[in-house]
Amino acid sequence: MTNLVVLVVLASIGCVTAVKHERKVINIAVFLDSDEQNEISILALSSIIRTVYSRTNYLLRPIIHRMHKYEVFKTGQIACSLLQEGVAAIFGPESQDINEIVQSISTSLQIPQFQTFWNSKLKAYHDHRGHGGNELYTFNLYPSPTNLAKALATLVRENDWKNYIVMYENDEGLLRLQEALKHRSTQEAAVVFKKLGDKENYRSMLKEIKRTGMLHFILDCETENILDVLKEAKEQKLLTEFHSYILTSLDAHTLNWAELKGVSSNITAFRLVDPSSNIVKEAASVWTLVMKYSKDYLHPYWNVSDDIDFFNSKHFSEITSFNIKTKTALFYDAVNLFFSTLSDIEKKEALTIKPLSCQNLQKSAHGAQLSKALKKVHSEVGLLSGPINGFDSYGYRKNFQLKIVELDEKRFRTIGSWSPQFADRINLTVTVEDRDTETKRKIQQMTFRVVSRLGAPYFIRKEDPPGIILKGNDRYEGYSMDLMKEICKPNNLNCSFTFEPVSDGMYGNYDPNTKKWNGLIKDLIEFRADLAVCDLTITYERKTAVDFTVPFMTLGISILYAKAIKEPPELLSFSHPLSLDVWLYMFTAYLIISITIFLVAR
Known part of the structure; x- marks a missing residue:
């Protein structure tokens, strides 16, 4: 079957080149970080370009620039040079500082920008500019910070944690967790915050945590550091059956949990991309195909041989659905969402995409119309992160579903889900009977x-x-x-x-x-x-x-209460509130006063 697919792909290369002059070229600017996962994004992008090329009269031409998070001063110049190429949209970058510059240029020149990371500053940015959703050119496919905070707070409440420790890695993580604490109940106990610091400091920090005797933890750190923290926690005997962890990373399921052997703790996490879904599995298969047959598969107008050589040098055998991280899936969804929206508009009228200059702040001719359509877009199929039904006034996606997963030996299994539509509850997929059987x-x-x-x-x-x-x-x-x-x-x-x-x-x-x-x-x-x-x-x-069971035996002296027997009232029971002496005093006083008043009247 694989040979047949490759044969079809190779056979289509010739006819593609023959009709290239009839195609409309759509330039897109892509900012990528220099890491292994973004190399997989290259494969995801190439699969989209190939699909668009084989099924439509368009050619998606990516202009890729690899950014380093410290290239803040060069960012403006690089972004402006890319806009001079006449790009229809901008994808990335992922660094918060670099993104602010690109985001500002995108909004000023009215070029749609797609973001795929946790951005806590997007709301403040639009509030500062004062236009909100009236002129929206930034679209973030990552769940909004407010919704993620609600999901975390709901899970903590459902777990009935009386007290817990929050372990965070950096200031961004602290901000993310503070947002979650805003949604917690005021009756909950105080929360202890501990900063992880460098890897060399994990041991000393975890020793301090062990002395507190607390059993529940929220861990917020980079995905690649999760196993290092938990391995050290295991050394400190903080990974026993008495301990529970919630991981805030949406990519925890992509790690090799076989490295962490003999774990009896309850480890729970969230994920946006379901590796067991058919669409994610199919995407992984296609990207593996691109990697193996890159010389023949990729379009000649886009030279990415260097990127594919990266995979050959790393000896990657295949890409599985469990290798696909959230940012790669969202990048894939963003490009698909952009092209489907653009092609729908061009069925009615052609868009004019022209080069722009940052110096004269000339606004794009297509941006306003494209952004208006993107804000109201409804895409139910074809996206790895689930359906998207428009964006709110700040550019965050409106709907999504987070899967709640629990570590079961070497892999995570789904135990429930959470969505913004029902933010105050967890929809459990594991029944009480299943839980009892497992227990x-x-x-x-x-x-x-x-x-x-x-x-x-x-x-x-x-x-x-x-x-x-x-x-x-x-x-x-x-x-x-x-x-x-x-x-x-x-x-x-x-x-x-x-x-x-x-x-x-x-x-x-x-x-x-x-x-x-x-x-x-x-x-x-x-x-x-x-x-x-x-x-x-x-x-x-x-x-x-400690916790106690219901007492099964009562020992020692107990205080017994005798229940009073109700008797019928006596004839003079009305006089019981006062003693006989009091009644005599009252009668004597009444008699003396009456005689005195009589004599005075005479």
């Missing part, structure tokens, strides 16, 4: 560490029989042991357990001087034990430190 399966694979305090009749040390040394659970007996045996029977939880006495023989009290617990509570907090079964009194302090 039971995990419990059956576990060996619970149970701790108790020696004392009859709950937990007693057996005496070794003559010539026999008892080991393991055989050393102990008592009510606590019988209870765990019953719970772990095959017809109940069907799991195993090991019993150990608490090291210091204490129940568990808090020392305000050292700010530490002892006894059973200490073993639970420090994860030396999973459960504590004992005659332990529930107090307020202990309840704030």
